[in-house]
Amino acid sequence: MQPGDKIDFDDYSANYDELLRESTKLYADDSEYFAKYKVDLIRGAAAASGLPVRRVLEYGCGTGRNISYLQEAFPDAEVVGTDVSAESLRIARLDHPAQRFEVEEDGLDLGRFDLIFVASVFHHIPPAVRAEVMATLARRLEPNGSIDVFEHNPYNPVTQRIVSTCPFDADAILLKPAELRGLCAGAGLAQLRQTYCLFVPPRLKWFLPMERFLGWLPLGGQYWVSARAGRPA
Numbered sequence: 001m002q003p004g005d006k007i008d009f010d011d012y013s014a015n016y017d018e019l020l021r022e023s024t025k026l027y028a029d030d031s032e033y034f035a036k037y038k039v040d041l042i043r044g045a046a047a048a049s050g051l052p053v054r055r056v057l058e059y060g061c062g063t064g065r066n067i068s069y070l071q072e073a074f075p076d077a078e079v080v081g082t083d084v085s086a087e088s089l090r091i092a093r094l095d096h097p098a099q100r101f102e103v104e105e106d107g108l109d110l111g112r113f114d115l116i117f118v119a120s121v122f123h124h125i126p127p128a129v130r131a132e133v134m135a136t137l138a139r140r141l142e143p144n145g146s147i148d149v150f151e152h153n154p155y156n157p158v159t160q161r162i163v164s165t166c167p168f169d170a171d172a173i174l175l176k177p178a179e180l181r182g183l184c185a186g187a188g189l190a191q192l193r194q195t196y197c198l199f200v201p202p203r204l205k206w207f208l209p210m211e212r213f214l215g216w217l218p219l220g221g222q223y224w225v226s227a228r229a230g231r232p233a
């Protein structure tokens with residue numbers, strides 16, 4: 001792979017779960033843990049905001065690993081998944097026949113969403129294109145809608161190791177939280193939070209409650225940036 005080449009997730013869709021399990025096994029035996037964990041965080045934040053969640057978009061949903069958790073967290077919402085990988089979406093549709101999945105392409109019009117969830121996608125998007133993608137996502141938000149982005153923490157050595165050995169991360173260019181916050185601000189979004197997360201491996205379950213006090217510490221495996229669209233003037 002040459003610098004600047006992009007991974008085509010169509011080539012990894014059939015064994016995506018296996019590769020993810022293999023690359024993250026040092027941290028968690030069950031790779032579903034990551035999906036549950038992130039969706040639990042955004043469910044809590046949405047409940048605390050008191051704002052209605054009627055439509056949810058997962059941008060870059062891949063094979064749909066987060067979709068059932070999103071639907072469970074927001075049972076009354078319409079959950080839609082999009083991705084550039086048509087082959088990943090074929091698998092997502094098989095596993096989730098009740099949800100809508102669309103290939104991301106120019107001009108795709110899905111209407112507006114109350115919540116947009118993006119997990120481990122931006123580091124696969126070339127830096128020069130990231131602002132344009134964030135602007136597209138901002139345009140898809142309802143007034144007061146929120147976007148929740150989870151990214152690998154470039155300061156965490158375990159994360160760096162996982163990324164450097166995972167075959168589908170060969171094109172990954174990790175973003176520092178400041179870059180992600182800048183992308184949100186550049187798209188006219190107001191930052192709600194920046195929180196480091198995924199500190200404690202789930203097998204150390206007695207220590208898990210400590211995580212909520214550690215969000216400021218740049219040692220979590222990932223971080224979460226949440227931003228909100230303003231009301232139109």
Ligand SMILES: C[S@@+](CC[C@H](N)C(=O)[O-])C[C@H]1O[C@@H](n2cnc3c(N)ncnc32)[C@H](O)[C@@H]1O
Pocket residue numbers: 009059060061062063065066082083084085088104118119120121124125133
């Ligand atoms: C590491 S996977 C994460 C999949 C899913 N979000 C998850 O948490 O399991 C990254 C996904 O981002 C998708 N992707 C990469 N660039 C994209 C873009 N510009 N727009 C939408 N999806 C993109 C890939 O096709 C892939 O399915």
